[in-house]
Amino acid sequence: MRITAAAETEFLEKVFQSVGFSAENGTLLADTLVDADLRGISSHGIQRLDWYIRMVQDGTIKPQNQIKILKETATSMLIDANGNMGQIASALAMNSLIKKAKTTNVAMAVIRNSNHFGTAGYYSRLAAKAGLIGISTTNTRPLVVPTNAIEAFLGSNAFAFTFPAEPHPFVFDGATASVSSGKIMVLAKNQKPIPGEWAVDRNRNVIHDSKKAAEILSEVAFTEHQSGGGVLTLGGNQEENSNYKGFGNSLVVELLTGILAQGSISADTSTGKHDFSQFFMVINPAFFGDLATLKANAEKMFDRIRHLDHVPGTHIMIPGDREYRNYDNNLKQGVTIDPKTTQEITAIAKKFSIDLPQAL
Structure with missing residues (x-):
């Protein structure tokens, strides 16, 4: 079904308060999910x-x-999320770093004892709105098989980087693996195949059956024993395609998060203490030159790339272009919720005696 962002927000706020979150924290959590749905990142939205x-x-x-x-x-900051949602500690961290960086030009934070924090780009964009560069990372449950391995060890380990620009900031936001688990879960919910080289079975054979892939990820992420398989690193299945570079990217995030936080690495979050870690950094570009000039130079570079000769019928997009276009469209037309998620939120509404959002 399709619902308005306002209706989704109201519903989510009521649900979060029903399960024990404060009104303020519930509003933040709702905003992160609605923001993801508006940007077309349904893997991190209401689903x-x-x-x-x-x-x-x-x-x-x-x-x-x-x-x-x-x-x-x-x-700098070291923050203990104390087992609460990652969004709450992460918003506190990023808003504090923004204030610091305006004075000190650079600031960073590490969060321990955290949980899932939504999309990494949500926090980096807060910095971009303030005219600053933002970096956000997190580790996750073990989902990713390293180069030549057959069992999952690393998290999908999201990384986001933003740079202020017009008409919208540059926003790179993605997993350091081939894909986040959420995208596979969305495909499995809707009984759609995996379109690319995203996941492998215990013999490191690429699989396109999203249901089978979801079952593998559920096993490796939520049980102490796994039979093998998982998500591939960037670069796909073969070392010849430089998948060791994706492996390296995931390890960099693991070092900045689980290791710096002195918490669990991704591999251990499903077998012992469940605690994700996050890392944030904010940089003031104005230290290096006039901000308006820096933004203009970045915008000229982006426009030159957008207008390069390209394959007929395609468009060249800078990271962030698609999401901001989706945001504008979905704000007017409403966000789409898949049938399986619709069933889930219907059950949730009934359980907590909350009105289901009205479909458009």
Whole structure:
């Protein structure tokens, strides 16, 4: 079904408050999911709601716990999410870093004892809105098989980078693996095949059956024992296609998150303590030159790329172009919710005695 962003927001706020989040935190959580749906990133939108609620109910997510700032300087922060949602600690971190970087020109934060934090780009875009460069990363449950391995060890380990520009900031936001698990889950929900070289079975054979891939990911991410298989690194299945570079990217994020936070690495989040870690960095580009000039130079580069000769019937897009176009369209037309997720939120609405969003 299709619903308005306002209706989705209102519904999500009521659900989050029903499971124990404060009104303020519920509003933030709702905004991160609606923002993802508006941008066409349905893997991180309302389809995550059922999963979030199950984690609250099994004690993985602790809505009443307060975020703790463990250490802080003029340029750095170490934050304990205290088992609460990653969005809450991450928004606190990024908003604090923005204030710091305006004075010190660079600031960074590490979060420990966290949970899923939505889309990495949500936080980096906060920096871009303030005329700053933003970097956001997180580790995840073990989903990704390293080069030549047959069992998952790394997380999909999202990375986002933003740079201020017009008509919208440059926004690179993606997994350091071939794909996030959420995209496979969306395909499986809708009984659609995997279109690319995204996942492999225990023999490292590429699989296109999304249901089979989802079952493999569920096993490796939520059980202590796995029979093998998982998501591929960037570069696909073969070392000849430089998949070791994607492997390296994932490891960089693992070092900045789980290792710096002294928390669990992705491989251990399904077998022991469930704790994701995040890393954020904000840079003031105005330290290096006039901000308006820097933005103009970046915009000229982007436009030159957009107008390069290209394959007929295609368009060259700069990271962020598609998402901002989706945002504008979906804000007017409403966001689409797949049939399976519609069933899930219908059950959630009934369980908490909340009105289901009205379909357009």
